Amino acid sequence: MIYFALAKGRLAEESAGLLARCGVDTAVLYEETRKLVLTSADGRYGFLLVKPSDVPVYVEAGVADLGIVGKDTLIEENRDLYEMLDLGFGECRMCIAGYPNRRDVLTNAHLRVATKYVNTAKRLYAERGEDAEIIALHGSIELAPVTGLADVIFDVVQTGSTLKANGLVVLEEVFTGITARLVANKVSLKLNRELLPLIERIKECIQ
Amino acid sequence: MAYQRLPAGVQDVLPRECRLLNNITARLRGRLERCGFEPIQPAALEYYDGYADIAHALPQESMFKMTDTDGRLVVLRPDMTLSIARIAATKLPALPVRLSYVADKWSLQPATSAAASREICQAGVECLGEEGAFSDAQAIALAVECLKETGLNDFILDIGHVGYLKGMLEDCGLGEEDAERVADYINAKDALNAERILTRAGAGSEARNGVLALPMLFGGAEVLDRALALTKNPQALAAVAQLKEVNRLLVQMGYESYICYDLGAVKKFSYYSGIVFTGLVREMGAPVLSGGRYDDLADDFGRHIPAVGFAMGLKRILVALERQGLITEEEPPLVLVAAEGAEGAAYRRLLEMVRGGTRVRLSPLRGEEGRRQEELNGCRVLYITEEEA
Incomplete structure (x- = not known):
């Protein structure tokens, strides 16, 4: 039995599709249900559908053997787990974005950065030796510079259309090649004998 | 509460x-x-x-x-x-x-x-x-x-050796900071990021491929042979030789079924200098x-x-x-309840039973009422009367 933690949201569909191509019975993922733990008809696979940022938590704790989650989340969560494969889909960049000309305000010495990647932003500005005030938000990050809540945002950018519609531009690409990753629990990889063969199949599938 | x-x-x-x-x-x-x-x-x-x-x-x-x-x-x-x-x-x-x-x-x-x-x-x-x-x-x-x-x-014991990765990284000509980062990536079995740093640092292709093979270098004793084939670095080879000897001894001592190997395992902030092992359940x-x-x-x-x-x-x-x-x-301990007037006898009985290795306590309550109370609490009760002692 293999338990997966799958990120709901933008990666969900492609994750399920990939697993199906690798011979995992994923029919249960498409059923209308309120159950939280889904088990495939053949009883070989269990699925936990969770918020993206929770995928590394479930995998690190060993509740899930494998997980599929964006690299952005892995960087942010920085958990103790194995990152096995780059699955290639869901590609985006992690960028600093804002107005093309930063409006200098005398009373505001620190750069104010709005983001949902709080840990990553803190590390980033600390590494650069730059003082920044990190403002934690949970959605519609672009609203922050538009309303004057923050000077810039630090967020994932896929097409950039939301930025454009609000008059914002990418000021700096910090991490590129942010894609979905297959992660594994460190103990499961060694002790669950079904894991490696499946990982090999997924590897062949994405090549 | x-x-x-x-x-x-x-x-x-x-x-x-x-x-x-x-x-x-x-x-x-x-x-x-x-x-x-x-x-x-x-x-x-x-x-x-x-x-x-x-x-x-x-x-x-x-x-x-x-x-x-x-x-x-x-x-x-x-x-x-x-x-x-x-x-x-x-x-x-x-x-x-x-x-x-x-x-x-x-x-x-x-x-x-x-x-x-x-x-x-x-x-x-x-x-x-x-x-x-x-x-x-x-x-x-x-x-x-x-x-x-x-x-x-x-459970199993997952065995590795610090010297193997160290030796392999030595051959890549990395600076200290880069070497540390590659070690971290290898530990996370993240070959992609390790490769990025190795390529940037201009590591030779043999050394690079060796390091990039590390994340999947785990399993039974056969990985030690695979490990030997990956490198010519003396420190890395010495590490594998040491592991092979340890493996031979462990097999001889009868522990074969408890052990496996992972040469990509490193420990953070580590004072370890040789063989390392982890118990997994x-x-x-x-x-x-x-x-x-x-x-x-x-x-x-x-x-x-x-x-x-x-x-x-x-x-x-x-x-x-x-x-x-x-x-x-x-099981919870046995409870002795003394009948009115049988306190001394009950206490002596307690000492005797404790000496004999029974888990037993003497109730602070006494008489039939005490017995009823203790029984209501779900305890196994032994009621001690003067005659019984």
Whole structure:
């Protein structure tokens, strides 16, 4: 039995599709249900559908053997787990974005950065030796510079259309090649004998 | 009941769990005593300087600190092996010596982290003043026996060697910082990011491919042969030779079914210098045992003492036992209730039964009413009358 933690949201569909191509019975993922733990008809696979940022938590704790989650989340969560494969889909960049000309305000010495990647932003500005005030938000990050809540945002950018519609531009690409990753629990990889063969199949599938 | 908050990451161990924990430690203590280990109990408070200014310093943000009355910084013991290496280097002239302990260590992890245990009860051993493959093999064999002694029956020891990755990285010509980052990536089996740094640093293709093969270099003893084929670096080859010899000895000693190998495993902030090993249980996402050889650690305290040791996380072992369905709770003690006037007789009966090894307590209640009360509490009651005594 293999338990997966799958990120709901933008990666969900492609994750399920990939697993199906690798011979995992994923029919249960498409059923209308309120159950939280889904088990495939053949009883070989269990699925936990969770918020993206929770995928590394479930995998690190060993509740899930494998997980599929964006690299952005892995960087942010920085958990103790194995990152096995780059699955290639869901590609985006992690960028600093804002107005093309930063409006200098005398009373505001620190750069104010709005983001949902709080840990990553803190590390980033600390590494650069730059003082920044990190403002934690949970959605519609672009609203922050538009309303004057923050000077810039630090967020994932896929097409950039939301930025454009609000008059914002990418000021700096910090991490590129942010894609979905297959992660594994460190103990499961060694002790669950079904894991490696499946990982090999997924590897062949994405090549 | 009122609620009194505890700081994050610590917990009170209540009687039912504490009894199980005590049983495990008693069995481990007995085992180690019979195997010729001397017990040791290092101080829980130590000066911060002693740990800050050494080559194998722990990150200062991982230590609980306090200020002593003279203004000096004091830390709560952050690591057993460090403490014992210090003691061996400064207080134990007669080496070799094999030491064992059951004690707490404290780790100042952020209170929100998943593995947020900040007070960790460990049982472990340190074999000081010994080296060589047979010493390594004995430590690993003892680790297996200790885990068996706790009652676990389904576990493996995952063995690696610090020298292999070190040697491979040496051949890549990386700077210290890059080497550290590659080691971190290899430890996370993240070949992609490792490759990025290696390519940027201009590592040769053979060295690069060797390092990039590391994440998948785990499994049975056959990985040691695969490892040999990957490199010509003398340090890496010596590491594999050492592992092969340890493997040969472990097979001879009858531990083949308990061991596997992972040459991509490195430990963070590590004082380990040779073989390293981790005890894994399917039911637990994190190791229940961790250890290895640390030949240069005592140098930090002024004396060279080659050594090997390991520690077990007793809480994790208990959780693993429960998840494996291996926990059996003992019956509650028998309760003696004295009839009015039979108090002396009941007390003598109590002493007699305790001497005989029965778990028994004497109720503070008396007479038929006391008997009824104790029975209502669900206790097995023995009613003592004058005649019965």
